[in-house]
Amino acid sequence: ARKFFVGGNFKMNGTVSSIKEIVKNLNEATLDPEVEVVISPPALYLQLVRDSIRPGIEVAAQNVFDKPCGAFTGEISVSQLKDSNINWVILGHSERRTILKESDEVVASKTKYATENGVSVIWCCGESLEEREAGKTIEVVSKQLEALKAQINDWSKIVIAYEPIWAIGTGKVATTEQAQEVHKAIRDWLKSVSDKVAEETRILYGGSVNEKNCAELGKQPDIDGFLVGGASLKPACTFWHPVNL
Ligand code: 13P
Numbered sequence: 001a002r003k004f005f006v007g008g009n010f011k012m013n014g015t016v017s018s019i020k021e022i023v024k025n026l027n028e029a030t031l032d033p034e035v036e037v038v039i040s041p042p043a044l045y046l047q048l049v050r051d052s053i054r055p056g057i058e059v060a061a062q063n064v065f066d067k068p069c070g071a072f073t074g075e076i077s078v079s080q081l082k083d084s085n086i087n088w089v090i091l092g093h094s095e096r097r098t099i100l101k102e103s104d105e106v107v108a109s110k111t112k113y114a115t116e117n118g119v120s121v122i123w124c125c126g127e128s129l130e131e132r133e134a135g136k137t138i139e140v141v142s143k144q145l146e147a148l149k150a151q152i153n154d155w156s157k158i159v160i161a162y163e164p165i166w167a168i169g170t171g172k173v174a175t176t177e178q179a180q181e182v183h184k185a186i187r188d189w190l191k192s193v194s195d196k197v198a199e200e201t202r203i204l205y206g207g208s209v210n211e212k213n214c215a216e217l218g219k220q221p222d223i224d225g226f227l228v229g230g231a232s233l234k235p236a237c238t239f240w241h242p243v244n245l
Contacts, residue, residue, distance in 0.1 A: 004034060007039070007090070007122055007227040008038070009206075009229050033056075046086055064081060088119065093163070094168060105147055127164055142189055159202045161205075168206070174205070179205045203224050
């Protein structure tokens with residue numbers, strides 16, 4: 001069975017003191033051992049979180065470069081993440097695809113480099129409102145997946161996050177039916193890689209997930225967890241154990 005997965009993407013938010021508070025709350029919370037929890041603070045705070053978070057919770061960077069080291073000002077390498085015991089990275093988030101102009105190919109290349117060098121990837125995909133309204137959701141997500149497949153052989157270190165852009169930070173969560181439909185389509189697409197990959201790969205939903213809507217979403221057969229933005233910054237958030245809600 002696929003282990004339920006909850007990721008917290010802090011994006012470019014937080015301060016030393018607010019992040020220490022989130023860590024303290026997580027360290028004191030009752031967590032479900034059946035749920036894998038990974039939190040992703042801004043790069044500046046990765047080490048702080050790594051050094052203070054309880055055992056069992058993993059830490060993810062929000063980006064990584066696809067070269068070993070060298071003259072790449074502003075970038076962080078996979079080996080530097082590993083050196084700091086950061087074993088996860090979020091790649092292909094829609095904010096990086098749209099604002100930072102990362103192409104499907106660049107995202108795939110970074111994903112390949114990270115996974116081949118021992119860092120697991122939360123790989124994000126999703127359509128814009130315009131694309132959804134034009135009936136192109138599955139087409140858009142399939143194209144993003146095809147670009148990944150062109151470069152990836154080993155899928156065991158990849159978790160997919162489906163994040164419809166129109167649901168991110170808008171309070172407009174996808175309905176359970178809308179989310180399940182796309183998750184099912186992604187799982188069907190994964191069969192083109194192999195039945196094993198389709199069966200084993202976790203597919204997370206992201207976009208306005210909160211304490212109230214997570215339980216219903218989490219019950220869908222092809223939703224294996226969440227990537228949570230805004231709600232993960234609330235010190236007292238409870239969605240880390242959504243299956244119990
Ligand atoms: P929100 O939960 O704030 O909508 O953000 C979702 C997201 O982009 C997580 O990566």
